[in-house]
Amino acid sequence: MHILFRANKESQNPIYTGTQIYYYGVCHRKLWLYSHHLEMEKSSEKVALGALLHETSYPRLKKHEVLIDSLIKVDILEESGKVLEVKYSNKMIEASRLQVLYYLYYLKHKGFDGLVGELRFPRQKRKEDVILTKEKEMEVEAALEDITRLIGLPSPPVVEWSGMCRSCAYVEFCWG
Numbered sequence: 001m002h003i004l005f006r007a008n009k010e011s012q013n014p015i016y017t018g019t020q021i022y023y024y025g026v027c028h029r030k031l032w033l034y035s036h037h038l039e040m041e042k043s044s045e046k047v048a049l050g051a052l053l054h055e056t057s058y059p060r061l062k063k064h065e066v067l068i069d070s071l072i073k074v075d076i077l078e079e080s081g082k083v084l085e086v087k088y089s090n091k092m093i094e095a096s097r098l099q100v101l102y103y104l105y106y107l108k109h110k111g112f113d114g115l116v117g118e119l120r121f122p123r124q125k126r127k128e129d130v131i132l133t134k135e136k137e138m139e140v141e142a143a144l145e146d147i148t149r150l151i152g153l154p155s156p157p158v159v160e161w162s163g164m165c166r167s168c169a170y171v172e173f174c175w176g
Helices: 018-026 028-035 045-056 093-109 134-151 163-167 171-175
Strands: 063-068 072-077 083-086 116-121 126-131
Touching (some): 018 028, 018 072, 018 093, 072 093, 093 116, 163 171
Parallel strands (some): 083 116
Antiparallel strands (some): 063 072, 072 083
């Protein structure tokens, strides 16, 4: 079994992908399945729509996509230097915030301190700044510890029904 995990030499904290952090905020079972290479997103229309929205939204914004350590892909806004994350919907806003906070946390440990994140929801015409405070940094560290625990489980966490299950790429796997 292969797990998406590496030790970060600078901070001794685990390194995960942004997707894993987001899935932690959405569903622990989904996180476990994805981290153990049961990736259902490739056949998901919703994931494809989200990727298309990311590519086509805000065409006038000057941004640079940066891949860090072959794990974390972020968009940096040229004018403000903000770390940008575009989401299809604001339904999972806490998971989205945690993902951006993780990017800021990770970049801070790479020597890029003081960055600000920005979540954008083009369908709702909404945006929100995300700032990594000491309290939020502790929240990210607690999430990283819990993710390590969850991924290390010998089998996926017990399935729990949520309204999000209906539109999840894993719905057939969990409930089929």
